[in-house]
Amino acid sequence: MSVTVAEPESPDVRPGAAPPRPNRDVYRDVLAELMPADERLVCLDSDTGLFSGVDWGTAADRYVNLGIAEQNLMGVAAGLAKSGRVPFVNTMSTFAATRAVEAVKLDIALNDLPVRIAATHSGLSAGHLGSTHHSLEDLAVMRMLPNMTVLVPADAAATAELVRACADIPGPVYLRLGRGATDDLPAGAEPLRVGRAQRLREGDDVTLVATGPYPVLAALAAAEELAAEGVEAAVLNMHTVKPLDTAALTAAARTTRAVVTVEEHWAAGGLGSAVAEVIAELGAGCPVLRVAVGDSFAAGTGGQRHLLERNGITAAAVADRARRALTRR
Secondary structure, three states: OOOOOOOOOOOOOOOOOOOOOOHHHHHHHHHHHHHHHOOOEEEEEOOOOOOOOOOOHHHHHHEEEOOOOHHHHHHHHHHHHHOOOEEEEEEEHHHHHHHOHHHHHHHHHOOOOOOEEEEEOOEOOOHHHOHHHOEOOHHHHHHHOOOOEEEOOOOHHHHHHHHHHHOOOOOOEEEEOOOOOOOOOOOOOOOOEOOEOEEEEOOOOEEEEEOOHHHHHHHHHHHHHHHOOOOOEEEEEOOEEEOOOHHHHHHHHHHOOOEEEEEEEEOOOOHHHHHHHHHHHHOOOOOEEEEEEOOOOOOOOOOHHHHHHHOOOOHHHHHHHHHHHHHHO
16 A cells, blocks of 8 residues: 655745745755854754755865754753753754753753753654654753743744744754745844743734744734734734743733734643643633644644644634633623
8 A cells, every 4th residue: 555645835925026035945054054154153963964064164074964853953952961062953943842852851941051952843744754753842841941941933034033042042043943834924124032921912902922934924814804803913923932021911911902822833831831820820811822733743644734734823813712811891
């Protein structure tokens, strides 16, 4: 019996526009640009194939492929960081957050070491490989670790900015990247700042808080749908899940009537949980509703957008949650 595995879909490309680039490719190219100029930087690979053919120039001896051994990858990175280096380690998201998490916790986070974990194939972006490669727990795992910064770029431009910022962030960093290309965010947004939400749209009825490429795009599309009904939705791109921008969330809870979170992650423990924790402590009575994967494995295989729709991570779902939240308030 032969089995056909569906590859992820390509993003929609406007006529005449350059096709968007995968965030992981942008990460690779920016790192290759930074390493020759900064002798602290080291690239540790786990046989991902991402760096095949890269010309490292004078930094060639600082690229090391350690093979498919994720715990060892984290241990070696910790040792190098303790010796004054700034290692970028590369593996799939689900392996970083589950298979190697003990080493991340004890070797890296406990010692507050400047290791940058570049985790590709996050969320459902490796959906064509099935449940073993879905990564719907990593935000929960990584944000719980003391000292860890958690970054989730929403497009190629944001990836480049956040990779450059990684070089000087104190302590460990988890950089969540997808597999394929996704559409760019609209131009003209305010610059990214680590730890500060990026406001993509103003609104005084409901605030949509999203993290990651497809969730942010779904939030923007939902805001357009709601605007046609007379509901004005603010949209926050929460590219930094930890440290969370509590000031922006406090303002949202006090100036809009409800908050809806959107993420490519299980509902438990991720962005929605983090936002609910902050707003609950305010005692502002602002309802928080979540758009996320429910308490079940995302069964089957398929492209990323297919699986997102199948699991309810859509603009329609976001708009529906916003309506429900406003009714509840």
